[in-house]
Amino acid sequence: MTTLSIIKADTGGFVGHSAVHPDLLATAQEAVRRAVGDGLLLDAHVASCGDDVSLIMTHEHGADSERVHSFAWDTFQQTTEVAKRLGLYGAGQDLLSDAFSGNLKGMGPGYAELEFTERPSEPVICFLADKTEPGAWNLALYKMFADPFNTAGLVIDEKMHAGFRFEVYDLFEEKRITFDCPEELYDMLMFIGAPARYVVHAVQSRNLTEQAAATSTQRLSLIAGKYVGKDDPVMIVRCQSGLPAVGEVLEPFSFPYTVGGAMRGSHHAPLLPVSIPDAHTARFDGPPRVVALGFQVTDGRLVGPRDMFADPSFDSARQQANTAMDYLRRHGPFEPHRLPLEDLEYTTMRALEARIAQRWQPMPEVATSLAR
Ligand code: 13P
Ligand code: 13P
Ligand code: MG
Ligand code: MG
Ligand code: MG
Ligand code: MG
Structure with a gap:
């Protein structure tokens, strides 16, 4: 192994x-x-x-x-x-x-760790992201392993047709569950659509009983009990021969969906797929970035990496991400650009509440206001 x-x-x-x-x-x-x-x-x-x-x-x-x-x-x-x-x-x-x-x-x-017996050819992609959180992989993993509009193999590859098993962690309660897809897709989406709390930790092929994907699932903010930076996540995905093809694994990132974690770990912004030389954040400490390093694992050797997003076919995603960033930035301190109060990594709320606690008055009765 x-x-x-x-x-x-x-x-x-x-x-x-x-x-x-x-x-x-x-x-x-x-x-x-x-x-x-x-x-x-x-x-x-x-x-x-x-x-x-x-x-x-x-x-x-x-x-x-x-x-x-x-x-x-x-x-x-x-x-x-x-x-x-x-x-x-x-x-x-x-x-x-x-x-x-x-x-x-x-x-x-x-x-993120994945154990396997090497197949005759073992293509893997290592994804690294900054300015976001482990749940940022949820949407991408759903598309790779459960969405036939993303992954043709779910429909036309005999070895993939039985679907995939997702292991989901509840980071708040520290418990886990598995969902068998496609049957339990709708149940699973209820949870993984809330990526600040529910995170896909692993994906397994139901036909091959091979583990296909693994993510990092630590939440630094919960570990430390205070803000210490977002837990910028990583992910490993194995490809081909009964698992999604390389192009099916990359395809979800052609849509720069928005993720939590930009600026002070407290804002939503689009996930920008970039080449390795562009894997540095700038605008508003973002936008959050993802790089994809492709390897062939051969007798334990990492043959690679290939810089998978260094490709003009992701230019349109990058353009959309910049447009989405312009749009979200104009919200300034308003949600949904700023994260909901409970997910903020930085907050003045507790001190503020204490300082102005005495100034809050009950709202007037509706009848009283109308009577005036
Ligand atoms: P090749 O015929 O180039 O091996 O491609 C097979 C495939 O599945 C590409 O998505
Ligand atoms: P890092 O988690 O990447 O250190 O980012 C911290 C931050 O809040 C930047 O605005
Ligand atoms: Mg970071
Ligand atoms: Mg940092
Ligand atoms: Mg960090
Ligand atoms: Mg971070």
Whole structure:
């Protein structure tokens, strides 16, 4: 069995929350080079989207491996040291715990992991996003694995026709459920249409009983009990041979749907699919961005990456995203650009409520007002 793990963290932004400094990437690259040399990892690639560093790694230790997670933790400690020396913004932002114990659950870094027996050819796509949250993958995963208008294979591929099983997490109650699609599509949409709370964690082929997709599902805000930056998510999707074709996996991003997480983790904005050189945020600390790194996994080697959104066929999505950004920005501090009160990562509401509590008066009776 091969395990593909993406473990990511924001350990300091250059400049502000916009990108990762090259020295952090070099530090992480040196760390993974040594881990491959030591035999801990089969192969690895360091990538970034916005201010988040992702370690894309293959190994044979399974998901939640103490050795792999602690290696990632140590690497992020090293990049944090570099970020501190350079005075980068929010050095160590996502490292919420003082010491590593067992695995990264609840410690701040996000991770998506997928274990599989390599097929004769194993195409995978690693998606990295910044300025959004794990539920941002819900709409895309629904389209890839459940919408025949997106994925032709659901209709015309014998191996896909039975559909897919979605595992959904309720991040508020910390519980999970599975939905078998297509039969339970409408039930599932009731939940995953609320992506701040319900997040697709994994997708499995019902015919092949192969896991097809995995996402990172940490909510930093809940972990820390206060604002510490949005938990910018990552996702792994396996493609072809009974799973959606590469083009079916990319297709959902041709619609730049709006996601939560822009500016101070508190605004809705369109998800902009970009090439790797464009994976830095700018306007209103956004728009939220997604990059897609394609690999062929061969005997544990990561052959790639191919920069999948570096393609003119996504120009129209980018244009639409910019138009949608203009439109949403004009709402300023009004919803639905600003997130609903309960989802704000920054708020003055508690202090404000305390300060003006005495000034609230009961509303006048309707009858009284009319009588005047
Ligand atoms: P090829 O014939 O190029 O392998 O393509 C098959 C396919 O499924 C493309 O979507
Ligand atoms: P990050 O989660 O990417 O650090 O973004 C924080 C933010 O609120 C930027 O406006
Ligand atoms: Mg940041
Ligand atoms: Mg970020
Ligand atoms: Mg972050
Ligand atoms: Mg964020």
